[in-house]
Amino acid sequence: MFKKRIIAVLILKGGRIVQSVGFRRYLPVGTIEVCAQSLNRWGIDEIILLDIEATSQGRKPDLNAVRALSRNCFVPITAGGGISDLNDITRAIHSGADKICINRAALDRPELIREGAKAFGKQCLVVAMDVFRGVNGKTEVMTGNGRAGTGKDPVRWAKEAEECGAGELLVQAVHRDGAKQGYDVALLKEIAQAVSIPVIGLGGAGHPAHFLEAFTQTEICAAAAGNYFHFTEHSPVVTKAYLAQHGVNVRMDTENTYAEASFDEQGRVAKYPSEYLQRLRFIKVHEEKL
Amino acid sequence: MKRRIVIIDYEVGNHQSVINALEALHYDFLVSCKAADILAADAFILPGVGAFHEAMRNLKSRGLISLLGHEVLEKRKPILGICVGMQVLAGSSTEDGFHQGLGWIPGKVVKLQETRSRKVPHVGWSDLEIVKPGPLFRGMRERANFYFDHSYNFECGREFVAANCRDDSMITAAVQKDHIFGLQFHPEKSQIAGLKVLRNYLQFARDYNARRAVPADV
Structure with missing residues (x-):
């Protein structure tokens, strides 16, 4: 079985990384460099950068942000937001993105997916879809930062x-x-x-158990989260430690794997028993330097 | 003698990541497709994100096939292909029709078959079953993970396989034939483990060239 991926989504607004609540409220987090460096050190598997203002402001993607991100981490980067033609895809990739993510442009012109896949291989193209579930339980693909309905059925659009x-x-x-x-x-x-390509889930993570639930009850290959990673230190590796303890196959490459950690109700690492801490005093781990 | 590492620029690669990686390792390098730079180089890196035929077409239109062929095969300069850069080392590919490859490592590139546990494209991290530990995987931590992102697989004779994917032994992770190396995964995207592989390659290139005592300017 392949390893499940834990992906961080960085939302870029006004040149800063922000948290997003309900596609409406935005809270500042920090610079792209600091976010990238932290996530990289904390064992994240991938980073998705979404420039959420590009499409609505009618401008091209912020390639400087992609460059800054790629200089500060050595994990795969997916760039999204404002990509509307093959030229944008090419430029994003030459700026350091490994994959590009299209949402609106794919809805407007599905041909773009085909063109991009032909030029860069299909593994390079991530199609993002914003799905809204109404009070009646019906789901619909949304556009315009999640505000306008398209009338499309998510499963049909996924297959397309x-x-x-x-x-x-x-x-x-x-x-x-x-x-x-x-x-x-x-x-x-x-x-x-419905599809045979990898699906990445996003939206709603607030506890490591949410990742576990998604991985055990669905066939998604990766779970992504934005805000979730911003609240505690080492959040990606702590999440993975929780998943590993529950039998999910994840990548564990950081020095501290939290293998012996236990978790409290909020999913935070609980205080270690004193025997463990005593033992810890005699372990010295050197940072792996290159 | 200053080492000259050339990252081949042929418009399909994600050069920026490879550049970032070499900068992090403090290596000097050039990004180029000019004949003069290639003739003066000591070692090559052929990066790649893209489709096979596009990669071959771009190599061809820049006159790189015969130029690189001479440098790598005749002058025996080391080369490291990454992802599609690795796949073009094969004799052929069936991606979007049948296409001829460089043929420097006997083998063919075929589509990964979907199975119950394998989605295609194969995207994600995997640790390796290392067949040839040196020189690429020297000093590697047990169970180091590498990032894969591909739909096609390099099938070749066992003598050329340097590593397989542990999660799926059908997938060739690394190939080697003498001084010609190929990696299906992205070392520039695989954190410290990946940087180590790149450094191992560049150290190999240095030692290999020193052993052969390549004259500074030919």
Whole structure:
């Protein structure tokens, strides 16, 4: 079995990384460099950078942000936001993105997926979709920063994107954004079953158990989160430690794997028993330097 | 003698990541497709994100096939292909029709078949079953992980396989034939483990060239 991936989403607004709540409220986090360096050290598997203002402001993607990100981490980078033609894709990749993520442009012109896949291989194209689940339980693909409905059915659109040559799907539940209530498992399950390409779930993570729930109940290959990683130190590796303890296959490459950690109700690392701390005094771990 | 490492610029690679990686390792290098630079180089890195035929077409249109061929095969300069840069080392590929490769390592590139546990494209981290520990995987930590992102697989004779994917032994992770290396995973995207592989390659290139005592300017 392949390893499940834990992905961080960095949302770029006004040149800063922000948290997003319900696609409406935004809270500042910090510079892109600091976020990238921290995530890189804390064992994140991938980073997705979303420039959420590019499309609505009608401008091109912020390539300097992509460059800054790629200089500060050695994990795969997906760049999204404002990519509307093949030229944008090419420029984003030459700026250090490994994959690019298209949302609006794919809805407007699915041909772009095909063109991008032809030029850079389909593994390079991630199609993002914002999905809203209404009070009646019906789901719909949204556009315009999650504000306007398209009338498209998420599963149908997922299949269409796959046929056009998408390499991965990033499925974001708009109604769960920043809600810390867990992923929309039903939605992810439905889409991951309908397509054979990898699906990345996004929206709603607030506890390591939410990742576990998504991985055990659906066939998604990766779970992404934005705000979730900003609150505690080492959040990616702590999340992975929790998942590993529950039998999920994840990559553990950091020096501290939190293998013996236990977790409290909020999913934070609980205080270690004193025997463990005593033992710890005699272990010296040298930082791996190159 | 200053080492000259040339990252081949052929417009399909994600050079920036490889550049960042070599900068982090404090190596001097050039990004170029000019004949003069290639003739003066000591070692090559052929990066790659992209489709096979696009990569071959771009190599061809820049006159790189015969130029690099002469430098690598005749003058025996080391080369490291990454991802598509590795796949073009094969004789052929069936990505989008049938396409001829460079043929420097006997083998063929074929589509990964989907199975119950394998989604295609194969995206994600995997540790390796290392067949040839040296020189690429020297000093590697047990169970180091590397990042893969591909839909096609390099099939070749066992004598050329340097490592397989541990999660899926059908997937060739690294190939080697003498001084010609290929990595299916992205070392520039695989954190410290990946940087180590790159450094191992560059150290190999230095030692290999020193052993052969390549004249400074030919």
